[in-house]
Amino acid sequence: MIASSRSPLIWVVHLSVILLVTLWTLPTAGLLISSLRDKDQLAVSGWWTALSTSSQNMTGRAASPETQIERDGKFVIAGNLLEGSDAKVSAFGFRPLQPTAFEVGAVADIGDGQTLTVKDDGSYEIVSPTRMEGTRGQRIFYTAAVPPRFTFDNYREVMRAAGIGASFINSLTVAIPATVIPILVAAFAAYALAWMKFPGRAILIAVVVGLLVVPLQMSLIPLLKLYNGVGAFFGVPAKTYVGIWLAHMGFGLPLAIYLLRNYMAGLPREIMESARVDGASDFDIFIKIILPLSFPALASFSIFQFLWTWNDLLVAMVFLGTGNDELVLTGRLVNLLGSRGGNWEILTASAFITIIVPLIVFFTLQRYLVRGLLAGSVKGG
Amino acid sequence: MQQLIFAIATMAAGVLGCAAYFFGTNWILDKLFPSKGLTGPVASRNLRITNAIRPWLFLGPALLSLTIYLIYPVIASVWLSLHDRAGENFVGLNNFIWMFNDGEFRQSIYNNFLWLLVVPAAATFFGLIIAALTDRIWWGNIAKTLIFMPMAISFVGASVIWKFIYDYRAEGTAQIGLLNAVVVYFGGTPEAWVTLPFWNNFFLMVILIWIQTGFAMVILSAALRGIPEETIEAAVIDGANGLQIFFKIMIPQMWGTIAVVWTTITILVLKVFDIVLAMTNGQWQSQVLANLMFDWMFRGGGDFGRGAAIAVIIMVLVIPIMIWNIRNAAKEMEGH
Numbered sequence: 001m002i003a004s005s006r007s008p009l010i011w012v013v014h015l016s017v018i019l020l021v022t023l024w025t026l027p028t029a030g031l032l033i034s035s036l037r038d039k040d041q042l043a044v045s046g047w048w049t050a051l052s053t054s055s056q057n058m059t060g061r062a063a064s065p066e067t068q069i070e071r072d073g074k075f076v077i078a079g080n081l082l083e084g085s086d087a088k089v090s091a092f093g094f095r096p097l098q099p100t101a102f103e104v105g106a107v108a109d110i111g112d113g114q115t116l117t118v119k120d121d122g123s124y125e126i127v128s129p130t131r132m133e134g135t136r137g138q139r140i141f142y143t144a145a146v147p148p149r150f151t152f153d154n155y156r157e158v159m160r161a162a163g164i165g166a167s168f169i170n171s172l173t174v175a176i177p178a179t180v181i182p183i184l185v186a187a188f189a190a191y192a193l194a195w196m197k198f199p200g201r202a203i204l205i206a207v208v209v210g211l212l213v214v215p216l217q218m219s220l221i222p223l224l225k226l227y228n229g230v231g232a233f234f235g236v237p238a239k240t241y242v243g244i245w246l247a248h249m250g251f252g253l254p255l256a257i258y259l260l261r262n263y264m265a266g267l268p269r270e271i272m273e274s275a276r277v278d279g280a281s282d283f284d285i286f287i288k289i290i291l292p293l294s295f296p297a298l299a300s301f302s303i304f305q306f307l308w309t310w311n312d313l314l315v316a317m318v319f320l321g322t323g324n325d326e327l328v329l330t331g332r333l334v335n336l337l338g339s340r341g342g343n344w345e346i347l348t349a350s351a352f353i354t355i356i357v358p359l360i361v362f363f364t365l366q367r368y369l370v371r372g373l374l375a376g377s378v379k380g381g
Numbered sequence: 382m383q384q385l386i387f388a389i390a391t392m393a394a395g396v397l398g399c400a401a402y403f404f405g406t407n408w409i410l411d412k413l414f415p416s417k418g419l420t421g422p423v424a425s426r427n428l429r430i431t432n433a434i435r436p437w438l439f440l441g442p443a444l445l446s447l448t449i450y451l452i453y454p455v456i457a458s459v460w461l462s463l464h465d466r467a468g469e470n471f472v473g474l475n476n477f478i479w480m481f482n483d484g485e486f487r488q489s490i491y492n493n494f495l496w497l498l499v500v501p502a503a504a505t506f507f508g509l510i511i512a513a514l515t516d517r518i519w520w521g522n523i524a525k526t527l528i529f530m531p532m533a534i535s536f537v538g539a540s541v542i543w544k545f546i547y548d549y550r551a552e553g554t555a556q557i558g559l560l561n562a563v564v565v566y567f568g569g570t571p572e573a574w575v576t577l578p579f580w581n582n583f584f585l586m587v588i589l590i591w592i593q594t595g596f597a598m599v600i601l602s603a604a605l606r607g608i609p610e611e612t613i614e615a616a617v618i619d620g621a622n623g624l625q626i627f628f629k630i631m632i633p634q635m636w637g638t639i640a641v642v643w644t645t646i647t648i649l650v651l652k653v654f655d656i657v658l659a660m661t662n663g664q665w666q667s668q669v670l671a672n673l674m675f676d677w678m679f680r681g682g683g684d685f686g687r688g689a690a691i692a693v694i695i696m697v698l699v700i701p702i703m704i705w706n707i708r709n710a711a712k713e714m715e716g717h
Contacts, residue, residue, distance in 0.1 A: 009623070010517065017514050017524050020507075024528045024591065027542045030559060034545065046557045173384050177392035184399040189443035198436040202714065204444075209710040211451050213703050215652050217674050217692040219450060221685050222457035224678070225468065226449075241388065245395070250450020253443055279417065282435055283407045311535030313655045314675070330537040334659050337541065344545060344557070351541035355534045362533035366526065373596065374603050 028355075035352045038149040039345035053145050055090070057099055060140045062116075062124060065132035075128045081142060082122030092118040092142035099141035110138065118142060154349035162340070163324065164350050167332040171354075173241055174316060174328055175309040178248035179302055185249070186256030186301070187294065191286045193257065194264040195272060205261070211254040220318050223247065227319065239321040247319050248312075252305045259304075262375055263297035264290055300372025303365050307358050329354040399442065406438045455696070461689035468685050476690035486691070489668045493698075495582050496589075496653065496669065501646040503590045505639060508597025512605055513627060515598075525602065529595035536592070536655035543588045544660060549573040578666040585667060588656050593649065597642045604638035605631060644702045651695055670695050 034047040045054045060081040068075045082089065091100035094110050102108045104120040114128040118140065126138055159165040192198075193205055231238030267290065275285050313330040320326045327335065333347075333354055340346045362369065411417075414427035461468050462476055480486045511528055515521030531539060548558030552571055556562040561571040575581045608631055616630045632639075654671035661667045663676065674691040677684050 013514050013517050017511070017518060017521070020511055020514075021524045021527050024531065024594070026559070027546055027591070028530070028534070031542045031545060042557070044557070045555055046559065046562050048559070048562075169385055173388040177388055177395060180392050181395040181399070184396060184403070185442045185446065188403055188439040192436040192439035196432075196436040196439065198433065201436075202711070204440070205714065206707050206711060207452075208447075209707050210703050211447060213648050213699050213706060214451055214455060215648075215671075215692070215695045215699055217652065217654075217671055218458045218696050219454035220674075221461055221678060221689050221692065222454040223450065225457075225461075225685070241384075242391065245391070246446070247450060250446045253447055254451070257443060281407075281411070281431075282439075283403075286439075307533055311538070313535070313537055313658070317675075318678070330535050330655070333537045333541060334655075337544070337659055344548070347541055348545065351538050355538040358533040358535070359530070362530060363526075366529070369532075370529075370599050373599050 031348050031351055034344060035154055035348035036150045036152070037154075037345075038146075038151055039154060039343075041146060041149065042345050042348075050150075051148050053147050055143060055145050056087075057141070057143050059099075060142065062126055062137040062140055064135050064137045066135060068128075068132055075131050077126040077132070077137070078124065080121070080123045081118065081140060082144065085122075085146070087122070087144040087146040089118055089120050089122050089142050089144045092116075092124075092140060094138065094140060096139075096141060100143050116140070154345040155353070158346055158349045158353065162336060162346055162350060163327070163332060164329070164353050166325070167327050167329045168353065170320075170326065171310055171329045171357075174244055174248070174320070175306055177241075177245045178252070178309040179306045181245060182249040182252050182256055182305065183298060183302065186253055186260055187291060187298065188286070189253075190257050190260035190264055191282075191290055193261045195290075196282060208254050208257050208261075212258060214254075216251060216314060219251070220314075224318060239319060239326070241320070244315060244319045247315055248305075248309050251315065252301075252308065255304065256301045259301050259372060259375055260294060260297050263294055267293055296368060296371060297375065299365070299368040300375065303361060303369050304372055306361060310358055402442065403438070406441075407435070410434060410438065458689045458692050458696070461685050462693045463686075465686050466684040472686065476686045479687065480690055480694070485663075485668055485673060488666055489663075489670045489673045490694075492582055492666075492668060493651065493670050496586055496650045497647060499583070500586050500589050500593070500650045501643045503586075504593040504597045504646050505601075505642050507590065507594040508599075508642065509601050509639070511594065511598045512602035513631075516602065516605060525595075525598060528598060531592045532595045534592065536588075536653075537659050539588050539592055540656050540659035543584075543591070544575070547574040547584060575661055575667070576665045581661065581665055581667045585656055585660055588660075589650065589653060593646050597646065600638060600642050601635065604635045608634050644705065648699060648702060651698055 030047045033050050034042055037047065037050055040056060040058075041050075041054050044056055058081075063077055063079045065077065067079075068077045070076075089104050091103060092108075093099045093101035094108060094116055095101070102118075104118060106117070108116045110116050110126075112128070113130070114126060114132070116124065116126050116138065118124045122142075122144070124140060126132075193201060193208070227238045227243055230236075271289055271293075272285055275289060280288070311330060312328075313334065316328045317331055320328065322331060322335075333350055336347055336350055410431055414430045416424045416428040416431065419427070463471060463473060465472050511525070515524045518524070534542070545557075546559045547561075548556070549561055549571055550556050550558070556565055556571055560574065565571055574584045577584075612630055612634070613626060616626050621629070652671050653669060654675060657663060657667060657669050657672040658675070663669075663672050670691055674688050674695070677688040677691060
């Protein structure tokens with residue numbers, strides 16, 4: 001490494017890394033930017049144009065003839081198409097097939113001697129020599145240059161209407177206990193496998209290592225049958241939060257035990273021996289010495305388990321169900337992909353809400369995550 | 382809100398329950414076979430007994446949970462795979478015979494092998510390149526964090542992110558999907574990428590590569606730093622250039638780690654489910670084993686025999702890696 005830092009090739013390195021980082025972050029950036037854009041703009045232009053003015057074809061309706069006023073012997077309906085927005089109209093028309101037939105300021109003859117004029121600020125005027133009839137206003141098609149607009153409307157919408165708010169609570173309900181409960185169970189087991197002597201220890205360690213890679217798919221059907229059986233036997237629902245917590249604990253335990261055992265086995269033997277000489281039992285040693293010392297490994301595992309339970313779709317769909325009230329965030333997102341597949345304002349905002357919690361965990365606790373990854377895999381090599 | 386309070390209460394109860402179990406059983410053990418304050422043969426006998434029992438108290442809950450949630454299901458899945466859809470009548474190998482004659486299953490196997498060929502290789506390759514490059518620049522850690530970030534994103538979230546990139550609008554209208562916008566910019570015609578048979582597999586694989594490269598990078602970066610400086614210095618003195626050092630000195634010293642990264646991602650690929658479900662749900666010939674299995678679990682009320690048979694196939698594909706892992710762990714234990 002020493003030699004290359006002075007080489008002129010270093011600029012190639014800088015450029016390649018910039019390129020790679022851009023490739024890896026652009027997708028997420030696009031999602032975030034899109035979720036903050038106005039939904040009409042999002043639907044017609046790419047998120048990379050978010051900062052530039054976009055040209056949109058829009059439809060408006062003039063005020064109803066009931067609002068007409070008489071002026072200089074003519075009847076006039078006036079108003080503004082762009083009420084409250086700072087867009088600029090560039091062309092307009094009154095037929096759906098010719099939405100841009102007239103330049104702004106031009107006078108369009110819409111029949112019966114009536115004329116329509118739209119100015120660039122969106123104000124329009126319909127002038128008629130006779131009194132106008134009916135209650136529905138004239139439809140006006142126009143093209144407007146809309147300045148970029150960012151809003152939290154999409155988020156408000158999904159939290160309320162799309163059920164993301166309720167699913168957020170469901171996800172928390174699944175993830176927090178499923179992260180905390182296995183820790184103590186795994187820590188005791190890891191200590192036994194690391195420092196206690198008993199017949200069969202090596203086999204148990206081999207079993208744990210083997211179980212690390214057992215595909216979840218193997219467990220689904222038998223456990224579903226088991227849960228249904230238990231539910232029917234005791235007359236309780238088969239799909240409960242308790243059931244999914246226990247399932248997540250079972251699936252997380254091999255990694256937990258493996259990580260913690262490796263960490264504890266690396267602690268210096270002298271600490272334990274001197275404590276034992278002082279008359280401490282294994283239980284005291286574990287509670288008072290090993291557990292506090294193992295904090296980094298416990299933190300690593302908690303982060304893994306939290307990310308895994310929060311991001312999980314399969315276990316939640318099988319053991320918690322797919323009903324509207326039980327859906328966790330990932331399940332809700334899959335549903336929205338089906339039902340609102342074209343509404344990107346809904347999808348981007350929902351997706352961002354589902355990934356924000358893991359991202360916060362990731363950025364604040366990255367150190368422990370890296371340490372856990374290294375302890376979990378480099379050792380094998 | 383109410384259910385969150387319920388969750389926290391259960392969590393507290395669970396933790397307290399665990400603590401009560403561990404403290405309680407140990408306390409009872411020490412009361413039944415006291416050794417403190419005693420001397421002579423009784424004390425040493427009691428000490429021996431407690432030392433023999435205590436590990437099992439420590440291991441008890443974990444072993445129970447592993448047995449119920451992993452060991453029993455593996456055996457039960459194999460048993461179910463030899464039975465009919467409700468798991469009642471023995472049908473021998475019929476499920477497996479059906480499977481190998483089923484077009485969708487063969488499609489899934491074929492796709493899974495494509496995934497196995499491409500994803501671990503690409504993720505490891507990019508991970509290695511990025512680890513090597515970021516090691517040489519002052520802002521390498523920032524770059525690594527950004528590339529590592531997708532690790533935290535769920536497969537479903539990542540699928541939405543990429544579905545947005547692959548979004549398709551009819552030719553002539555403004556493309557809001559990045560990929561089609563780029564294609565159109567360079568004069569191509571936009572395509573609905575995920576509906577193109579065969580090629581859509583690769584568009585789905587990109588998502589997993591995007592997520593897993595960070596993992597490969599972190600592990601390989603640590604391995605790169607673990608390479609002894611002397612070996613590199615010696616090569617520099619001998620006049621080796623950067624590329625030669627990388628390929629002839631560094632890579633050979635990292636084979637073990639590369640293998641670990643490769644196998645870890647391989648196992649993940651075999652289980653890939655969320656991405657396919659969210660992107661295509663197996664349409665347009667993009668089916669994979671894990672999604673097919675899920676499908677059969679619930680299709681038409683659920684066919685547990687066929688579902689379990691597909692799960693068994695996934696398991697069989699994992700077994701070589703499992704054996705390799707156990708042998709490595711055993712080797713390491715001997716050195717302990």
